[in-house]
Amino acid sequence: MNLSRTSVMVALSVFAAVISPAPSRAEDTIKIGAPLSLSGKFVSYGAAAKRGVEMAVDIYGGKVGNKKIEILFRDTQSDPQVAVNSFTQLLSEEKVNFLIGPIATPMAMAGLPAWRRTRALWVVPGATTPLLEEEAGKEPMLFHTFPYGYYYHLALARSLREKLGPGKTVAIIYSDDAYGREHLPYAQKYFTQEGFKIVAEELVRAGATDLNPVLAKIRRVKPDLLLGLVQTTDGIQLTKQVYVQRLNIPYLVGTAYPQLKQWQDASGEAQEGWVGVTTYIPGLKAKADPKYPKLFMDSDVWKAEFTKRYNREPEFIDVGAYVSTCMLLIAIENAGAVDDKEKVAEELKKLDVHTMIGRGHFEPSLGGTLNQAFADVVVHQRVKGADAILYPKEFETADKFEQATYAK
Amino acid sequence: MIAVRGWIIILGSLVVALVAPHFLPPGFSDWLTRLSTLILVAASWNMMANAGLISLGHSGFWGLGAYSAALLANAFHIPFWLSIVPAMLLGAFFGACLAYITGRLRGLFFAIATLATSEALRVVALMVPKLTGGAEGVFVFDQIRPDRITMTSFSLCLAVATVATSYFLSRSRYQYALRAMRDSESAVQMLGVNPARFRIGVTALSGAIASCAGVITAWFTGYIDPGSAFDLKITISAQIAPLFGGLYTVTGPVVGSIAILALSELTRLYFNYSGGVGLLVYGCILVFGVLMMPSGLVGLWKRRRKPVVTDAAVPARAK
Amino acid sequence: MASLIFQIVVDSLLLGGVYTLMAVGLSLAFGVTRIINFAHGDIVMYGAYAAFFAFVSLNIDPLLSLLFVAILGAIGGYLLFKLTLDRILDAPGINQVLLTFGLGLVLQNVAVILWTGDERSTTPSYAFDSWFLSDDIVVAKGRLIAFGLAVAFVVLLLAWLRWSELGRATRAVSQNRAAASLMGINVRAMYALSFGLSSSFGTATGAIMSFLLPITPFMGFPILVKAFAIIILGGLDSIVGTVIGAFLLATAETTIAYVVPQGIGWAEGVAFFLLVIVLIVRPTGILGTVGRDA
Structure with a gap:
């Protein structure tokens, strides 16, 4: 126990001396x-x-x-x-x-x-x-x-309703991390409020290697829109797999990730047509x-x-x-x-x-x-490798959403 | 005689634990709380390692403790010191179950089984949001959180109690059983100890202590989520500390905990202007530490004092 | 129903290929050296970054750069072993865990400093291509390529272990270190060799992952944990066992994800549960022979 006391004391006192508050x-x-x-x-x-x-x-x-x-x-x-x-x-x-x-x-x-x-x-x-x-x-x-996140969903739901018309169906994919779980209720609230019908809500594990099982379920319900409530890393995976699996859903909607350069670089040709929402985009x-x-x-x-x-x-x-x-x-x-x-x-x-x-x-x-x-907030869409802005009115550079493209 | 000296040191430490936080700067006091949690998991991990049980599942115990304390506190408003009891019982029960179920597994296989169970617990915490709050986490009812000084004293006392437990364990007849368990279980039977029951006992004790660390953290941060409560980083620091300090010794986990937490804090404070540098320096020190002093800081100290390397410094499993 | 089963089979096979790639390097190194390399995931990550930069700045396809990346990985792994692990081979096994973990921390944070935490990915045309097998079953070309490469890697490795002089020596060391040493095999050299080979598999895997998964400095750890589970499942010292483990895990995860509501969230937990069950029923893993005290 001798060595313990000495070494513990020495270690503690050296450390205390080092981190004790600097003179004001x-x-x-x-x-x-x-x-x-x-x-x-x-x-x-x-x-x-x-x-x-x-x-x-x-x-x-x-x-x-x-x-x-x-x-x-x-x-x-x-x-x-x-x-x-x-x-x-x-x-x-x-x-x-x-x-x-x-x-x-x-x-x-x-x-x-x-x-x-x-x-x-x-x-x-x-x-x-x-x-x-x-x-x-x-x-x-x-x-x-x-x-806060709900401003995103309010703007998304409003602009999509305004430009696509009523009666559209939407499938939601959300991650099991805090991001997905927190965003889900607001997406539900504002999309329902604007008259969308939610036909599927599928959970994905953050960092999952394969999203196919979830995509296969969504393929069967044939929604008009896919809304992906995930963070950037999963957003890349989702974007690529949706494209490669040829889901053929007309409109693809993300949250924060479509604005990010890293998502754009990593998604390559699969980014075409994704809708995003943000407070700032370089354009x-x-x-x-x-x-x-x-x-x-x-x-x-x-x-x-x-x-x-x-x-x-x-x-x-x-x-x-x-x-x-x-x-x-x-x-x-x-x-x-x-x-x-x-x-x-x-x-x-x-x-x-x-x-x-x-x-x-x-x-x-x-x-x-x-x-x-x-x-x-600003709603934008990736069109031919650039951003078209669709909301709010004063910044608009396009007046309709383009349909997404898929692997040929 | 030795026992008397041991008691004096323990009582002395307890007094220091109760008094010192009143005179320390708040950041240092917080740091001591963090240190105590690390000592708890490190010592508890070391107890199992002593018996030849390598755990990679200590974050499971930690998370279990943190969640049980937070959920019970929120549901019944039980005070922090009382929340230790159910959390420890749960940790012990879980540990006992783990040891019982994995009865036939040894070495690395046991280690992976513990890793698997703690990952499974994390998934449960994520997937049952109605109970656990899911990925969004839970807040601990703020009105009944103790103040900083109480928190620090309380966790220091728990740390002292833990070190005392492992000290008395190392003085009891069980130490031979422990050491024998590392080599062969049949040898243990000759000491009149039932190895299966002994395994369960050690794992239960270790689980109870590790979940204490989780309880402290829940009260300390006031907020927990599955990502941090079942973080693999906890398991990793639980083994790095004893390794760095000195495996199979009483003081090793304590010295190791102080050393690695001080290191990580210093690198954090001095290199925090650029992302990743702090952790990089920490990693480098770890690598060099292992290469230059394979039996830990305690071993290094002992070798300096005595030319003959003691048994404690050379683990029995070394071939 | 038939279509669902067909779909599960296809997806499991493709995922199993990816998992095999993740685990085979780790399995080889462990089988020979009995060291669990906690830095293996980070080695995969460096392979992915190497392929990424070759793709972006030199416009080299990841499948082409794979060769160079694998060679670099072999050299890197060999050096890493010689400089660090070689010096503590006789220390308790747990020190080696600590060392490789420290190495992983270093590798990861060097990556953070050099390349930030931003996500990246290579975008060769085949990564965006697929075929319809039926109306609703699609096979992604990128994953099929990964599957093919996984098969090729395993066949090559098995052939090498079986028929080459060095490969046989490697197996001898794996089976009995002392006896191999008595037969005049330089055990340490075989360790270094297998570690280098393992790293080269790791970096090659990284090059393949570069178009399948987002590349970040943190991508290594989840890969390591998966690989960990797989090699334990299959038996630590058996390459064939590793392959079986990979496909078993992939099938279990995929099936749960398809059949159970919110299954993809539970899949990982169930996979670990499966692991515990297998370990209890057969503590050495499916094809393993490593003794109880490994």
């Missing part, structure tokens, strides 16, 4: 905590959010008023225990008054109880499954920016904000700027994190560059800006979140 920094910085999944299974979300946040701070000039902005990134490693630890470190040791992130719902959920201890001003540019809304939507210090022509043109530029200009920095096309999380960070920074500046969450919250609520992902203005969401910034 000068008063002329404003710290913003950013717990994000920078490794593990949600790394692509965290990496995108980090790009958006960093670019926002950089374009803002690195300062609000005369105070330096310091972003404290903390990797949650896509692990709930580590997420809790990250939130505690940021809130109770670094004593940040402002938080931005995480993107993945399970990480936000795990951070929630830790956040409740101090209730810092929390900007959430992700967690679009309404789980967070149900648990914490009524919290006045929670500022959810990105549209969107949004005008610069009259008041903050340097932050919320013309969407083309912003896209070029992003591409120049990161050597890749921006996607919805990049831009979502960017605009959310900008809004937070503006609010801090408007509040007089103070490290005071109440004052900044007041300013944040007053903001009304026109961004690359639509109007940013905090108001109650459909599902009861007190502060929801964005509600505009």
Whole structure:
């Protein structure tokens, strides 16, 4: 037992010395905590959010008023225990008054109880499954920016009903992960509301190697539409197998994945005709904000700027994190560059800006979140390797949905 | 004499566990809670390894504990310290069943059977959303969650109790039976121990302790979902910790847990500006650790102090 | 009904081909070295990335690059063995588990850093082609190719093990390490060889997966777990057993997915259940001979 005591003591004390909180920094910085999944299974979300946040701070000039902005990134490693630890470190040791992130719902959920201890001003540019809304939507210090999943289904159902006419049948495929399970009830609700008849609801295992059994069942009911409520990896698999198996369903509808470059590259010719829904696609022509043109530029200009920095096309999380960070920074500046969450919250609520992902203005969401910034979504379709925009009216570039193509 | 010294250390540790969290920075206190859960699974895994039972199913026990605590707390509002009891009973029962059903399986086959059962449990958690909340997970009723200091003290005490259990196990007559089990079960019979019953006993104890770790996590994060509660990463850290610290020893799992959690935390804090680097460094250290010190940190320490390698440092199965 | 059965048979066969590819490399390495390589899935992942970059930047078809990828895999696997595992062969088996797991972690995160977590895929024309067998039964060309290659790999491997000098030496080591050593076979060299061969199967499998599955740094682990289940099911040291295990698992999963409502969600759980049953009834796997203390 001797060796145990010594080595345990040594290990613990060395570690304590290393991670104990650093001496408080000068008063002329404003710290913003950013717990994000920078490794593990949600790394692509965290990496995108980090790009958006960093670019926002950089374009803002690195300062609000005369105070330096310091972003404290903390990797949650896509692990709930580590997420809790990250939130505690940021809130109770670094004593940040402002938080931005995480993107993945399970990480936000795990951070929630830790956040409740101090209730810092929390900007959430992700967690679009309404789980967070149900648990914490009524919290006045929670500022959810990105549209919740149900806005997607509302827009999809509306635009499809408008352009395809009444009486169509729809088959739904949903994954057994949180994404599929959360989206299913909203898809059911809004598609039924718009007069669609749901003729099949099939579950698939996330990461399944073979979707054939499910596709064979759907083939038999011959629906007019197929709606795939799955995440990107499964979206690729679904797209390819639907095409190869020649399901011959006229309209193929996805959720977030058809906008993603990685889905497009991986799906090849099978992507033709897929309908997607998002807040931002690179082809969107949004005008610069009259008041903050340097932050919320013309969407083309912003896209070029992003591409120049990161050597890749921006996607919805990049831009979502960017605009959310900008809004937070503006609010801090408007509040007089103070490290005071109440004052900044007041300013944040007053903001009304026109961004690359639509109007940013905090108001109650459909599902009861007190502060929801964005509600505009875009319905688009992959036609000949490009995006045709079919909703909303002001951005429309096509007036009817094309039918999907299949293997010849 | 030794037993008395053991008791003093245990009582001392308990006092430290109760007092220290009041004076620690909150992040460190959270870190100690995480450490305790790791020590619990590591020590519990090591107990089975001691008897020659390699488990790849510890995430199953963990998830079982986490879910039973969360669901019971939500249904009956039972407080966190009480939720340990049903969770442990369930873990023990599950462990006993597992040992009973897999009665004929040894070595790698037993390991794969445990892996299979824990994966099957994960699938059940995903596919019965009415009971478990499915992939969306469940929240633990927030009003009855303990504060951070209570949480840390409680989990540290459990960790101390676990280490004490394995300490007394290693002092009891069972240690010979354990060591004999690693080599051959017929030898165990000569010690007057029924190997089948002994296997069930060890697995049940190990299962009960591992599900405790799940209970702590459920209360600590306040939210669980099948992906994280039955994460294979848990099983993997449960074996990495004893291996890194020193297999078949009492202190190995503790030293190993501290070392790997400190490593992962340091790499996380210092390399978190670029995705993947933290885990990469962690992986590299693991690889070099195994190559340079095959009998763990404890073995390394012992060899430094004594030129003769002790029995504990050289596992009996080494050929 | 007949059509349903026919469909199940077709789908099971095609999936079984994919599963065989996933497992055969792992099975070979384990049969000889008795080491479970936790990094095998990540080796498959590197094969997939190699084929992807050959396809995108050099416009080489994955089936063509497969050869080079396999050779690279063999060299990589051999070096990996010589540099790491070779040095702890005498340590307890569990240390080797830890080591290969650590290697997997390193390989995976190098991939994350180099190529991010984005999904990729090769898109050769045959990956988007299929034939109608009947009104509602379709055979995907990509999967048929995978099936054909799986058959070819297994036949080649069996022939090599049976008729070549090295292959026979490999089998000897697999059956009895001490006796083989007494016969003048360099056991360590055979270990390294079989590990290299196993990796080359792994990377070749990756090249084939590059047009069947989305490529990500995390694709390896699910593949590893499947392969794990398959080789245990079939018997650890038997290539034929592995093939049987792969088709058994594929058939079980596919049947459940077709017959049970929400079956595809339960399929995996049932597959593992099947595994436990087989292990209890026949602890060495279907064709295995490895002793109880493997």
